[in-house]
Amino acid sequence: MTEGDHRPRAATVFDAIGAAYEQAFAGSAAHRASLEWLLGRLEPGSRVLDVGSGTGRPTAQVLADAGHDVLGVDVSPVMVELAARQVPDASFRCADIREISLPDASFDAVCVYFSLLQLSRAEQSALLGRLVRAVRPGGHLVLATVPLDVEDVEAVFMGQPVRVTSFGAEEFAALAGDAGLSVLGQERSVFTPAHPEAIPEPHLFLYCRRERDPGR
Template sequence: MADGDRPAAAVAFDAIGDAYERAFAGSAAHRASLARLLGGLAPHSRILDVGSGTGRPTAETLASAGHEVLGVDVSPVMVELASRRVPGASFRQADIRETPLGEGDFDAVCVYFSLLQMSREEQRSVVARLAGALRPGGHLVLATVPLDVEDVGAVFMGQEVRVTSFGPESFRALVAGAGLVVEDEDDTVFTPAHSGAVPEPHLFLHCRREPVPPVH
């Protein structure tokens, strides 16, 4: 926790605000990932966007395609920005680690770079819970910075943060352990558009919850 009882991610992203959108808006891989997800969704799908930020591009792209989108973010500043910028989606300030999730509530879940300030055990738990919140056959898209680091101090867009992640193979194992099948992936390198930025490895995994086999 930081700033009293507020999660560290809330403090950092309240301060970063819409500068985050400007820094990452040029990610062609993120937009390609959304296009791939859209290609597999039935009309009017229900989608959870975890760490929804300013709502763009994820919630905006999905809502504009006619889907029902709920964005959850721990930062009240981000939730306020998203609510104004993407009126076609719904947004809620909440910590996904503590948010109740019903079994099979969603057709798809998006998690774009929103695990990095959680511990490894929290990441495993959250991904497993999100997998359970998918209907059988539902889609889970995960994006992360695939580095083998644990509770490492870093400065991100001017904010001091603690970062934890997994190397690529360990991250794939985490996904498999949650009962998900990886159907597609994209490894890329992206340099955010802000001062002092350096190239970052990005890993996008498109996964599905195993469908329930038919009863004969």
């Protein structure tokens, strides 16, 4: 078995896509709006985890520029190298988010932008539960996905073969609720990435809060 066989498939996919991902999704007004929503709820110097941080832009850059302490985690070394160079005021770690330690209540907020789609439904549910516990009670999470009822289907994303698993919009919101989140708002849109092989895709952004402990 080669070294590549041990790597998460997402690492291979996003190593190949690299900076083209940022260019393709730079025009997402819904992504920018979700960051503005989050910024309006963060105290100065908040600690924020960016799951699947990609090139670091726009998420980590917007948050770091606002003075927040940002940790980005991504499985792709190419993406992590780009992010570290482009957003020097944030910290980045090349790792599988499923395998790193996430102490309870260690972050004020978590961002998860489209980084669950190559995990199984069981893995998505388990990871979301861990991420919720990693946010302090009363803290916020922004979750974004492609809301389709699909499980382990073959697809091509920006020229790269991928296997995709997701939930429909109502099911994804229910998943967030089951993990201990209140969904405060949501935005649905259809976005076409700026890439010659892209097609329009539905996007769902959930604006969430971890409920405070009972009695608080």
